[in-house]
Amino acid sequence: MPLPLRYSIGNLWQRRTRTGFTVGVVAGVVLATSLFTGLVSSLRRTVTSSSSPDNLIVLRKGATNDGSSVVSLEAYQTIRHLPGIARDASDRPLVSPELVVQPFFHTLAGGRENVLVRGVEPVALQVHDHVKIVAGRMFEPSQSEAIVGKNVAGRYAGATLGSDLHFGRGIWKVVGLFESGGSSFESEVWVDVRELAADARRTPPFSGLRVRSAPGADQEALARRIGADPRYALEAQPESDYYAKQAKSANTFYVIAVGLALLAGIGASFGAANTMYASVQARIPEIGTLRALGFSRRAILAAVLLESLAIGLIGFVLGGTLAVLAGRVISAALGGIAFGASTFSTNVITLRVGTFDLGVGALLALAVGIGGGLFPAARAARLRPVEALRRA
Amino acid sequence: MKYLPLILRNLLRNKLRSLLTLVAIAFAISLVCILRTMPAGLNALLEHAGSNTRISVHNEAGLVYPLPYSYLRRVKAVPGVVAAASWTWYGGAFEEEKGVTFPNFAVEPDALGRVWEDWKVSPKALAAFRRYRDGALVGRQTLRKYGWKVGDLVTLKGTLFPGELRFRIVGEIPVERLPTFFFQREYLDQTLQAQGSGLDWTGMIWARVDDPSKVAGVMAQIDQMFRNSPAETASETEKSYFRNFFGMLQGFVTVILIVTALVALTIVFIAANTASMSVRERFREIAILKAIGFRRRVVFGMLLVEATTLATLGGVAGAGASLALTDLMRRGAGGATDPALGPLAGFVVTNAILVEGIFLALAIGIVAGVIPSFGAARRSVAATMREVF
Secondary structure (H helix, E strand, O other): OOOOHHHHHHHHHHOHHHHHHHHHHHHHHHHHHHHHHHHHHHHHHHHHOOOOOOEEEEEEOOOOOHHHOOEOHHHHHHHHOOOOEOEOOOOOEOEEEEEEEOOEEEEOOOOEEEOEEEEEOOOHHHHOOOOEEEEEOOOOOOOOEEEEEOOOOOOEOOOOOOOEEEEOOEEEEEEEEEEOOOOHHHHEEEEEHHHHHHHOOOOOOEOEEEEEEOOOOOHHHHHHHHHHOOOOOEEEEEHHHHHHHHOHHHHHHHHHHHHHHHHHHHHHHHHHHHHHHHHHHHOHHHHHHHHHOOOOHHHHHHHHHHHHHHHHHHHHHHHHHHHHHHHHHHHHHHOOEEEOOOOOOOEEEOOOOOHHHHHHHHHHHHHHHHHHHHHHHHHHHHOOHHHHHHOO | OOOHHHHHHHHHHOHHHHHHHHHHHHHHHHHHHHHHHHHHHHHHHHHHHOOOOEEEEEEOOOOOOOEEOHHHHHHHOOOOEEEEEEEEEOOEEOOHHHOOOOOEEEEOHHHHHHHOHHHOOOHHHHHHHHHOOOEEEEEHHHHHHHOOOOOOEEEEEEOOOOOEEEEEEEEEEOOOOOOOEEEEHHHHHHHHHHOOOOOOEEOEEEEEEOOHHHHHHHHHHHHHHOOOOOOOEEEEEHHHHHHHHHHHHHHHHHHHHHHHHHHHHHHHHHHHHHHHHHHHOOHHHHHHHHHOOOOHHHHHHHHHHHHHHHHHHHHHHHHHHHHHHHHHHHHHOOOOOOHHHHHHHOOOOOHHHHHHHHHHHHHHHHHHHHHHHHHHHHOOHHHHHHHHO
16 A cells, blocks of 8 residues: 655655755756756757748858858859749749858947848848848848848847948948847848948859749759759758758757756755655654554655655756746846857847756756655665664 | 864764765766856956957958958058968868868968967978968867878868868967968969969958057057058957957856856755754754853854865865866867867866865855854753753
8 A cells, every 4th residue: 555645745844944955956956957958949949940941052062151152143043043943923033142241240238249141132031931020121122221130139239220230331221120930030130132242342242042942842853953063063952951050069068968967967866865865764763663554665665755756846846937937037137148159140049948948857857856765765665664663 | 173083973973964965066066167167268268368469450340351461561561560460261171061170261471470479389380381382380279180290281172262272281380279270371372363363352460569558559550541441440459359259158158157056056955955954963962062061152163164074075076076077078079179169168177167166165065054053053952952851
């Protein structure tokens, strides 16, 4: 017959100070781990959510990002007319020639950051279909107009609707504000590609192309065909692959995060074991009595383990709640976290502790509950009733 | 001092508890030390790597905007400038499928040794760098990563420029974590001329000023000289350049510091738990000590020292473990960390971090021990005895 759940919970309540401290340990570890993985997940989500499933990105062979690539006008003209490319209502191919430049922007806080400015044609809004203008309008080509991403607006001097934005050699009027579901585009400024090329004095005008494949068309064949043209030495890959590669530094961080979570978890398990041993120690006569009353070894084991698991559970609930709140508070206080040594330009990420990060925290709390409770529970179960009662 | 044996005895009384606490604290402190290496790596770079007498002159619009090459001559002529060199990003990839894995720049071979005197490149390597048109001087990190030796031939494929360039490695730059690969500007220029273009611009200019007090004046003079030209310049010291370049990691570092603080907080809980448990079961003993004449202060001190000793021992063990763990992490990465993580992923536990970790443990021991010890020392003898008997 198992011991009632009330017995385990009651024991925790009996020794409130000790339970409180141990719950604090578990909560702290869960909070730290969830926040750290949350940061990495947010970084990753920002980068990977920039892709559209139908899109190919065309870069020069060997270029790792669009900042280090060059695509000629002839290549663009050729690729534009390949079969298998989606077309808009007026039958123009959905190929977006793009140029990226990273000029200095001055933050309102007084710093200087490299911001990614993307030169595009109006067709870009159809190719990057998750980019939506939420205020104002799209820029008019050759009018020195710009639209700015959600994370750029308000971060830099002049980056608000209707203001003059100074970057590169010119002055640009901000006429629109766009969002794209939290992707890295939201940290960019978009202007007319030809104006940007003139401003940056780039002769081969584009750094890359985005190609939207037609519904049902063989995307792989299209990519192969672009890559096989010996005149241009270009390489086409699905945007999802490209952004997954861009997020690779996030993977390295995940490894670090998991390693650190492991360390924290082991430390916390020892802390929990300490509490549980003490709890068993203080109850030796009681456990002897229970055994004498006929409760099995297994019932004792389960009761003690349950106690430890309950600590883990309460710790997780507390730590997880705090992690979600802390994520909100931190991102509100820091106003988005700037990151981006890899692409050389600033990527503003919004810290959010999501389900995955809480899952990592939950696993950790479970491991601490089991790891901390197993040995003390085994010890309690092994107690011989006669000896245990003698201590009373 | 004379109480030391008693304190030690008390620590050893419940060996299991002391051991569990010690190990728990050790793990947490090692975690703190490892986390601390991330911001510390960034700070070390910002504090030490940058020089105050070397200035970077770049286009006011941004680092990717070029400068006319003729600017180099004019910068050199500014009084106070000892030497100046231009950097032109080549963007060469050694393994094409991996892209650009180390920075490579075209530079003037005769100026390199003088602008970066502090790199202490051997005169022999510098002489060879001047002599061979296709020579390359390579930072130690990249040489090690690819196992290259002086005399090796290396081909880099241009990602921005058409074609590829073949280099002969002529020397090492003996700076431990420097990945940069330098080659002669003339070589790139001639290759491009053969293809019908040429190199009449540069990415940026580095200049060394002879006297720190002149730096501000020289920078102002340079920027003034190019004002209202097609490419206005912005000059800054190397220190400020690094600060701006890596400034965007600052927000990330803030979150890591918050996580570190949380881990430290859990150590407080672990230590406080142990202290309160061990004090509680000793109420009777403490009452007897006081009854036979031990001062409250002495009892309090002994209990506090006990908690602090345990935490500090855990701190020492944890700091030591962090050394071994980071060594393992670096070896696991094969000596090559992800370049995107920059200075955050060096994982170098410095002596300062070790000392910090141990002192943190000590401080935590005090914080965690103070309340239980004080409570126990203050407890009235009569009350305790009444409870116990």
